[in-house]
Amino acid sequence: MSGCIFCRIVAGEIPAEIVAREPEVIAFLDVQPLADGHVLVVPRAHVARVEELAPAAADALFRAVLRLAGPVREALGAAGTTIGVNNGDATGQTIPHVHVHIVPRWEGDGAGSVHTIFPRHVKRKLPEVGAAIRKTLG
């Protein structure tokens, strides 16, 4: 995808502050960081959504997240990290190339948990939702 900014970073056409290069994954600093040390972990292959990742690419992506989370936290002297994926246009995913955010966190940093981004528009009972998902899984 020549128009994709992450593919262009992967190809070396656009500079980035790269922190890890692996055969199937690269990780670099977000150019509009939410906090110091805000890292994006990106599969080299252009895939828009998590569910479109090939199993091996998914393994490589989340193994890279696993490998990076501790060192990113330690390097910044953070207390923890928030790790998240915006998956699809409606979620606020602005670049349609899968990327995992690792954002260092500190006590009292003023940011909330993942729960704070949802206004809790829950309308259906858990068993009904569970049955719908199990039926779709097959």
Ligand SMILES: [Zn+2]
């Ligand atoms: Zn791409």
